[in-house]
Amino acid sequence: MSDAIIQVRELTKRYGDVEALRGVSFEIAAGEIFGLLGPNGAGKTTTIEILEGMRSADGGTATVCGLDPQRGGAEFKRTIGAVLQSTSLPDKLRVSEALALFGQLYDCHPDTATLLRRFGLEEKRHAFYGKLSGGQKQRLAIALALVNEPRVVFLDEPTAGLDPQVRREIYAIIEELRREKKTVLLTTHYIEEAERLCDRVAIVDHGLVIAHGTPRELKQRSAGTTRIEVSLARAVPDGELRALEGVTDCRDVDGRTVLHSTRPPQTIVALVKHLESSNNELQSLEIAAPSLEDVFIELTGRRLRE
């Protein structure tokens, strides 16, 4: 990629006996919203924190805007803005004071009023940090990440633990960053978030990027198939349903059976007949177009949130 603003090559990181990263590589172009999608413990946070300069890698290289996060010093820190997964501010710090404080630390004079308005915190400008709701704290965290007008924004699980309404508000903010041509790297384990926000996604599992591309490209792995998810009264032997008409893939996931079919009506009819003949019972059935979750299941045999 010629216009890559973030370059990651063969990153490795070990915590004691645990290999958190086993050679992660990807590139992000300027102005792109790039997502690292994977379950908890996949290595997303370790990767993003190496890129933020918060951790050092054991091996491999990473550059952000041509700077080494570990050696870039103040110049690097002025280039990036970040929302960390686990962070806080003192409870007795007011919202407007926090914005002014970080503005001063970056030697810039952010338009506090505009930032407060943009992030819906105008009414909370005099509120103590300790009195804010989870969503308000997260909006403030994003506002703080932008006080220095960074070229690259890192968002580590920006909507984790937030209710759907607040999550949608955060999505709107990220869409705004896209319009401002900011380069954004976000980590998430929410399929909807990755599909809706990201120009490109890298699926991470056990410290490796197991697939990457645009959400559309990734979903094309399952192109032409429909996901049929069923739960049965009695488990059926592995692969028994694979022989049903139209079925291209069949897996047991979380005690449920996930079939991918190119001919859903015929598959369902065949399934019902098969269950009747084997004296089994269909307890529930869901049909959906393939998502990134299906790609993940296809690649790993597990759900994202396991």
Next chain:
Amino acid sequence: MNHAWTLTLFRLRLAMRNRAFLVFGIVIPLVFLFLFSAVFASKGGPAVAYVLASVLAMSVMGSFWGLSQQLVIFREQGILRRFRLAPIGAGTMLVSSIASNLILMVPGIAVEIAVARWVLHMDRVGDLLSVFVLSGLGAVTFATLGLVVASVANSMMETQVINQLLWLSFLLLSGVAIPLPNLPRWLQQVALFLPATYLVTGLERALIEFVPLTRLGAELASLGGSALLAFFVCQQIFRWEPEQKMPRQAKLWVAAALVPFLLLGAWEASRGGRLGEARTILRSTFAERPAQRNAAAPSNAPAPTDKR
């Protein structure tokens, strides 16, 4: 330096919003001042100055409690890692902690001196410049020691344990809780290896004997040296995050920082002057004198004994 000042103002603002600061910084030292005065200096006079020296030293030494706990809380709550993203280094964070502590200490010291002078009828206020400089330098020294504790300790519980051990050593061996001359001879020798002892004896000399700054060289060198070393050490071992491990080399720095205290203690032990002077001050302060009977009448006369 601008960033250090910005963070200092931020720390001051937080402190002013914290009731614990008022309680531990102003109220409790005053309670001790009244209590000790009632027990040991009920007649006013120079005994109040002796008690005041102990209470001032206690207030100053208390710096390491507050700062070490605050830093550990900031680290455990992930507040430090948020600041780590900003273009500031560990030194800036540490300087702002020390500076805010120093600024917050000054009003408390002033109130304690004023109460001793006008409420408890301390007959002389000693050399105020020496008192304030020693207190200020002491505040810096003990704040820095607190920051070392915060960087060494892995959790709040560990911080509490280390603080308790240090606090009790400082309190019991430096002459704050028990006058130095009343300790067993061998403990007096141990006390000479503690920076707290130099703070207490220095404050006693400044308050009771009017000793000017120019003659407090050993005290200033001890406290200043401690502060510089402790600052250097805590810069080496500063941790932004709870899971960050202290480098093995940094542990050696902590051990190396003790060497100057050993040298100073050995030098003072061989000289013997400090312990002798502590005995003289104690004897002269609590000796029955006509002035004590009329303690309410303040006198600005300089202290009678200064054997240095």
